[in-house]
Amino acid sequence: MLEQYIGAGIMLLVATAIACGMVLLTSILGPKHQFPDKMEPFECGESQLVSPRQRFSVKFYLVAVLFVLFDIEAVFFFPWAILFQRLGVFGLVEMFLFILILGVGLAYVWIRGGLDWE
Amino acid sequence: MFDFSWVDFNLFEVTYDVVVFVVGITAVLAALGVILCSSPIYCALYLIGHMMCLALLFLLYHAEFIAAVQIIVYAGAVMILFLFIIALLGGKKEKQEFSFHKFMALGFVGILSAELMLSARVGKTQPVEGMFTPAKITEVGSAKAVGIELFSRHLVPFELASILLLVAAVGVICLAKFPLKPLRRRAR
Amino acid sequence: MIDDIVHFFEPYIYLIVGGVKAIIIAVALTAVVPGLVWLERRLMGRFQVRLGPNRVGPFGLGQPISDSIKLLFKESIIQSSADKFLFHLAPAIVVFTAILSFAVIPITQPFEIFGQTIGPWIANIDSGILFIFAISGMGIYGKVIAGLSSNSKYSLMGGLRSSAQMISYELTLGIAALSIIVMTGSLNLVDMVKSQEAVPFILVQPLAFLLFFIAGVAETNRAPFDLPEAEQELVAGFHTEYTGMKFAMFFMGEYINMVTMSSLVTLLFLGGWNTYILPQNALTGFLAFAFKVLFLLCFFIWLRSTFPRIRYDRLMTFGWKFLLPIAIFNLLLTSALKVL
Numbered sequence: 170m171l172e173q174y175i176g177a178g179i180m181l182l183v184a185t186a187i188a189c190g191m192v193l194l195t196s197i198l199g200p201k202h203q204f205p206d207k208m209e210p211f212e213c214g215e216s217q218l219v220s221p222r223q224r225f226s227v228k229f230y231l232v233a234v235l236f237v238l239f240d241i242e243a244v245f246f247f248p249w250a251i252l253f254q255r256l257g258v259f260g261l262v263e264m265f266l267f268i269l270i271l272g273v274g275l276a277y278v279w280i281r282g283g284l285d286w287e
Numbered sequence: 288m289f290d291f292s293w294v295d296f297n298l299f300e301v302t303y304d305v306v307v308f309v310v311g312i313t314a315v316l317a318a319l320g321v322i323l324c325s326s327p328i329y330c331a332l333y334l335i336g337h338m339m340c341l342a343l344l345f346l347l348y349h350a351e352f353i354a355a356v357q358i359i360v361y362a363g364a365v366m367i368l369f370l371f372i373i374a375l376l377g378g379k380k381e382k383q384e385f386s387f388h389k390f391m392a393l394g395f396v397g398i399l400s401a402e403l404m405l406s407a408r409v410g411k412t413q414p415v416e417g418m419f420t421p422a423k424i425t426e427v428g429s430a431k432a433v434g435i436e437l438f439s440r441h442l443v444p445f446e447l448a449s450i451l452l453l454v455a456a457v458g459v460i461c462l463a464k465f466p467l468k469p470l471r472r473r474a475r
Numbered sequence: 476m477i478d479d480i481v482h483f484f485e486p487y488i489y490l491i492v493g494g495v496k497a498i499i500i501a502v503a504l505t506a507v508v509p510g511l512v513w514l515e516r517r518l519m520g521r522f523q524v525r526l527g528p529n530r531v532g533p534f535g536l537g538q539p540i541s542d543s544i545k546l547l548f549k550e551s552i553i554q555s556s557a558d559k560f561l562f563h564l565a566p567a568i569v570v571f572t573a574i575l576s577f578a579v580i581p582i583t584q585p586f587e588i589f590g591q592t593i594g595p596w597i598a599n600i601d602s603g604i605l606f607i608f609a610i611s612g613m614g615i616y617g618k619v620i621a622g623l624s625s626n627s628k629y630s631l632m633g634g635l636r637s638s639a640q641m642i643s644y645e646l647t648l649g650i651a652a653l654s655i656i657v658m659t660g661s662l663n664l665v666d667m668v669k670s671q672e673a674v675p676f677i678l679v680q681p682l683a684f685l686l687f688f689i690a691g692v693a694e695t696n697r698a699p700f701d702l703p704e705a706e707q708e709l710v711a712g713f714h715t716e717y718t719g720m721k722f723a724m725f726f727m728g729e730y731i732n733m734v735t736m737s738s739l740v741t742l743l744f745l746g747g748w749n750t751y752i753l754p755q756n757a758l759t760g761f762l763a764f765a766f767k768v769l770f771l772l773c774f775f776i777w778l779r780s781t782f783p784r785i786r787y788d789r790l791m792t793f794g795w796k797f798l799l800p801i802a803i804f805n806l807l808l809t810s811a812l813k814v815l
Contacts, residue, residue: 195720248434
C-alpha cells in the first residue's frame with residue numbers, strides 16, 4: 170500500500186523545491202530600495218489611522234464551527250458510500266437517521282438566524 | 288573489479304525506518320513548539336505541523352483513510368477554527384515575565400522522559416490484535432475496513448456521534464448569543 | 476562494473492521513473508499558468524469586443540512570458556510591521572498545495588513503453604479523491620496566513636472572507652462527489668473513470684455535476700465568486716501587501732487549482748480519458764482528457780466575463796441555505812434510487 174505513495178512523496182519534494190525556489194529567487198533577484206514611507210501598510214497613501222487588529226463579526230467563527238460539524242459528517246459519509254452497495258437498505262436507513270439528526274441541527278441554526286449575513 | 292554485493296540492502300525498508308523516525312521526532316518537536324512559543328499564530332501553526340506529522344504516521348502504519356481524515360478534520364477544519372479565533376481576538380504576542388510556565392513545561396518533559404525510560408525497562412509492548420491485519424487492509428482497502436467496523440460493531444456510537452454534533456450546533460448558537468427571533472420572516 | 480551498478484539500481488527503477496514523471500508534470504503545471512493567463516486575456520478581449528494582448532510575439536503569445544520575467548525582477552517589499560517568516564510562507568503554501576494536489580490525477584490510460592507499463596499518473600492511491608480534498612484544503616492556510624501576517628486590515632478581511640467562503644463550499648464539493656462514490660463504490664480516481672466506460676456520469680448525475688461545478692468555481696475563488704479579490708471594496712484582499720513574484724504566486728496557485736478542479740470534474744463526470752467516439756488508446760485518451768479540461772477552463776473564463784460578482788451575504792447564504800441542502804438531498808436520492 171505504501172508503494173502507492175512513493176510518487177506522492179517525490180511530488181512533495183518537487184513541489185517544495187518549486188515553492189521555496191520561487192520565494193528565494195524573488196527575494197534575491199529584485200532591487201532593494203527601502204525608505205520608511207514605502208514600508209508602511211497600504212492605506213491609499215495615508216498613514217494607518219487605526220490598528221488592523223480589530224474585532225471581527227462573530228459570523229466567521231460560527232461558519233468555522235459549522236464547517237467542523239459538517240466536515241465530520243462528510244467524513245462519516247465516505248466509508249458509508251464505499252460500502253453502500255453491500256449495506257443496502259440497512260445502510261440507507263442508518264444514514265437517513267444520521268442525516269435527520271444533523272438536519273435538525275442545521276434547521277435550528279437556520280431558524281435562529283445563524284446562516285444570515287446582514 | 289568492485290564487488291557491490293555488500294551494499295545489498297533493501298532501500299525501501301531502511302528508508303521506511305528512517306522516515307518513521309524523522310516524522311516521529313518532528314511531531315514531538317512541533318508539539319514542544321506549541322507549548323513553548325509565545326505567539327498564538329505560531330502556536331497554531333506548530334499544532335498544524337504536529338497534526339500533519341500524526342497523519343503521516345497513520346499513513347506509515349497503513350491507515351490510509353484515517354490519515355486522510357486526520358488532515359481533513361483536524362489539520363483542515365479544526366485548525367481553521369483556531370486561526371479564525373486568533374484573528375478575531377487579535378493574536379497579540381504574550382509577554383512572558385514569569386518563567387513559571389516554561390519551568391512547568393520542562394518539568395512535564397522531564398517526567399515524560401522518565402516514564403519513557405521506565406517503559407524501556409518493561410520491554411517490548413504487545414500490540415493489540417484486531418480483525419484487520421495489514422495484509423487484510425491492503426486487500427480490502429483502508430476506508431472499507433473502517434466502514435465495516437463502523438457499521439457493524441460500532442453502530443450505536445456512530446449514531447450517537449450525530450447527536451453530539453447536534454449538541455455542538457445548538458451550543459455554538461447559544462454561545463454566539465443570537466437573539467431569539469420570531470419564526471416568521473422579519474419585515475423589511 | 477557498469478553492469479554491477481545497473482544491477483544495483485534495477486529494483487529502484489520505479490524511483491527514477493517516478494521522479495521523471497513528477498518533474499515533467501510539475502514543470503508542465505507551472506508552464507501552463509502563463510499560457511492560461513494568455514488564454515484568459517485573449518478570450519476576455521474577444522468577449523468584450525476588444526483585441527486583448529497582441530503586440531509581443533505572434534498573437535501576443537510572448538506577453539505572459541515577458542510578464543512573468545518582469546514580475547521575477549520586481550522588488551519584493553515586506554512592510555515593516557509584517558511578520559517576515561509568515562509573509563514568505565503564505566505564497567509558498569499556496570503554490571505547494573496546488574502542485575501537490577495534482578499528484579493523484581491520472582491524465583490518460585496506462586500505456587506500454589520499452590516493455591514497461593507506465594501509469595500516466597504520479598501516484599495512483601486508493602483514496603485519491605480524499606487526497607485531493609485534504610491537500611487542497613491545506614491551501615486555505617496560505618490565504619489565512621497571508622491575511623494574518625500582512626498586518627493590514629484589507630489583507631486580514633480578505634483572508635478571512637476567502638477562507639470562510641472556501642470552507643463553506645468545500646462541504647458542497649465533498650457531498651456532491653459522494654454521490655459519485657455511491658455509484659462507483661471506490662475512492663480511486665482510475666476506478667471512477669473505468670466505471671464510466673459506457674456512459675459518463677454527467678448524464679446519470681446532472682444535479683451532482685452542477686453542484687460540483689458551482690462549488691468548484693467558488694472553491695478556486697473565480698468570478699462570480701471572487702469576493703476575496705473584490706478590488707473595488709477590499710483593494711485586493713489577502714494579497715494587498717504582496718509585490719513581484721510573491722504576488723504572482725497567489726495567481727499561480729489559483730490557476731493551477733483551476734486546472735486541478737477542471738481535471739477533477741473531467742474525471743468524475745465527463746468520463747476522463749474515455750473518447751466514446753474515437754478509437755481508444757493512450758494518445759487519443761490523453762487528447763480527449765486535455766480537450767475536456769481545456770473546454771472546462773474556457774468555461775471558467777466565460778463565466779467570469781458573463782456574470783457580475785455576487786454580494787458576500789448572498790454568497791454565504793447561497794452556499795449554506797441552497798447548495799448544501801440540495802447536495803445532501805441529491806445524495807440521499809441517489810442512494811435511495813440505487814438500493815430500491
